[in-house]
Amino acid sequence: MLRSLALILALLLTGMMGARAEDSSQQAFDRDAQAAIKELATSLKSSLMAAMNDGGPAEAVSVCNLIAPSLAAEISKKYGLEIGRTSLKVRNPANEADAWETDVLQRFETRLASGEAIQKLTFKEKVDSESGSQWRMMKAIPTDKVCLSCHGKKIAEPIQARIEAHYPDDLATGFKLGDIRGAFTVKRDIVD
Numbered sequence: 414m415l416r417s418l419a420l421i422l423a424l425l426l427t428g429m430m431g432a433r434a435e436d437s438s439q440q441a442f443d444r445d446a447q448a449a450i451k452e453l454a455t456s457l458k459s460s461l462m463a464a465m466n467d468g469g470p471a472e473a474v475s476v477c478n479l480i481a482p483s484l485a486a487e488i489s490k491k492y493g494l495e496i497g498r499t500s501l502k503v504r505n506p507a508n509e510a511d512a513w514e515t516d517v518l519q520r521f522e523t524r525l526a527s528g529e530a531i532q533k534l535t536f537k538e539k540v541d542s543e544s545g546s547q548w549r550m551m552k553a554i555p556t557d558k559v560c561l562s563c564h565g566k567k568i569a570e571p572i573q574a575r576i577e578a579h580y581p582d583d584l585a586t587g588f589k590l591g592d593i594r595g596a597f598t599v600k601r602d603i604v605d
């Protein structure tokens with residue numbers, strides 16, 4: 414009797430400890446993912462503005478092409494996760510959304526259409542797959558005025574030429590102010 418009571422207690426305790434470990438790994442992910450998104454958003458915007466001021470938007474296409482992926486890699490390493498950008502209509506095919514991301518982006522569109530503020534469009538989830546479990550988070554990226562010269566409906570000829578040279582399969586035009594341009598996407602493997 415006593416022995417089975419002790420066994421039940423031990424089982425309960427390990428269960429609680431497991432739950433607590435998961436809590437703290439989730440909290441660490443939340444904190445790091447939010448910081449990484451903030452840092453990538455800020456550094457992308459300042460490199461974009463600097464490039465636009467220096468050489469104009471046509472020049473900035475080449476800068477985006479080089480800088481965006483390397484900034485994402487640097488920040489991923491710093492926070493021990495994987496951060497990038499994706500969209501339902503990508504410019505760089507390397508940024509193409511996987512099934513989970515496509516689903517979240519579609520739900521962001523529905524949430525926006527039903528009146529939710531674009532700045533509030535975030536989603537996170539623990540995702541289990543055959544290769545293991547991951548924490549994943551996405552945050553929508555709004556289309557600002559400054560984005561339209563490269564992602565809008567009317568793109569000036571010299572910019573269009575640069576875009577086509579780097580991205581023959583570009584899908585990322587035709588956006589208007591306030592549209593969801595895409596989203597930051599973050600993941601981290603959960604190691605037991």
Ligand code: HEC
Nearest residue numbers: 470473474477478481498503504505508560563585594595
């Ligand atoms: C000077 C042209 C230019 C401007 C202005 C610009 N972008 Fe882009 N954008 C690009 C290029 C080039 C890429 C592809 C980068 C790469 O190869 O990863 C890109 C890629 C992206 C992606 C990644 C998904 C994809 O389509 O491959 C997002 C999201 C994005 N831009 C959002 C924005 C937002 C938001 C703004 C305004 C704040 C903006 N862009 C302004 C040129 C531009």
